[in-house]
Amino acid sequence: MKIATWNVNSVKARLELLLDYLREEAPDVVCLQELKCQDAGFPALEIEDQGYNIAVHGQKSYNGVAILSKRPIEDVTRGLPGDDNDEQARYIEAVIDGVRVASIYLPNGNPVDSPKFPYKLAWLGRLEAHVQTLLAYEEPFVLAGDYNVIPQDIDCYDPELWAKDALGRPETRAAFRRILNLGLTEAFRTLHKRHDYTFWDYQRGAWERDNGLRIDHLLLSPQATDRLLACEIDKRPRAKPRPSDHTPIWCELSE
Template sequence: MKIASFNVNSLKARMGNLKDWLKEADPDVVCLQETKSTDETFPRGEIEDLGYNLAIHGQKTYNGVAILSKRPIEDVTIGLPEGDGDDHARYIECVIPVGETVLRVASIYLPNGNPIGTDKFTYKLAWMDRLKRHATTLLAYEEPLVLAGDYNVIPTPDDVYDPKAWEGDALYQPESRAKLRELINLGFTDAFRACHSEPHRYTFWDYQAGRWQKGQGIRIDHLLLSPQATDRLKACDIDQEIRGREKPSDHVPIWAELEF
């Protein structure tokens, strides 16, 4: 199975690009972020026509996550637990039957957190704590599990074109990076790093200052695998060329192949 994550940065603006990529890459499961679409305005028909079932958690103008699957979708969870009063559409989870087993998948759009020193950064760190607690529960199921999405965290200096340029950004703060390590250390594997040791492979290039043309990106979109999923990992890569297309998202898809 090919499982992908793609922050589309507005379905309305990227629908053509998304459909082209779905036809070319032919993923079995896709986790979308920043759909910026409500459940009612989500282009359900266009996606279903390509052979996908849908689980949607939308929000007007901001955020929005979804899961696309060629197989049936079951047991959908909307929103990250412990979210009393949190109306941000940042988390959706489901179970996908695969033969005699299941694959559990979550699409995650973690808060940006900027500027640091504000409630936004506090919210980011608290959200990461909530994710860690929920992930601990999910690991206890001992299922193949993929936590896929835009984590808005740069893990290491190897994942950014210029670490010093990001020292004042919430994506590269020691607290953000430490909480991502805490999550991974529960027993997850960074699928990309399990397959690639080379530095400076990116999933995001800002629209400003010609970052794409200059190769100045960051790696903030991640696929975290449970031990049961890691045992099935065959490949992982980034579809970087998508960023060079007309009217692209500032993110590109990252995908992993698991053998079932």
């Protein structure tokens, strides 16, 4: 089972790129973030024509997450538990062929002197609590998405520049580590020691200079880790015209 995750930065603006990716790479499951559309505006017909089932949790103009799957999608949950007042569409979870998969768009948290940073940390705390619940099921799961977290200095082209940013702040990193320390595996860093990125800003020639960040992650339960075969970053979509500022990252699990 090949599971990919991609922050498309507007599914409508990036639809042709997404369809190309589905045709060329044909992953079994694709987790999308930053749809920037409501459920009714999601391009379901075009994606279904590529052989995918769809579960969407959208929001007008902002956020939005989705799961695409060539296999049946069951037991869909929309929204991260823990705050009934949170209306931001940042989490969707489903079971696909015995593997629980979540698409996550974690808050950015900037500026750090605004309410956005405490919201980010609180969201991470809710995710930690939910992971504890999921681990009790003792089943394979993959939490995939744009975490807006730079886990280590190696995951950033200029760690000093980003040290005070919400993506690289010590509080952010510590909250991310607490989730990993529950017993999860960060697929890419487990298999690769090299620096590599999933995000390049549109400004200042970041893509051409490889001034990137690795902020898109795949976190696996112990049962999924036992099945982990590979994890790679696919940079080709970022090099195409009018790309998202993120590129897909995927992992493969044995059947």
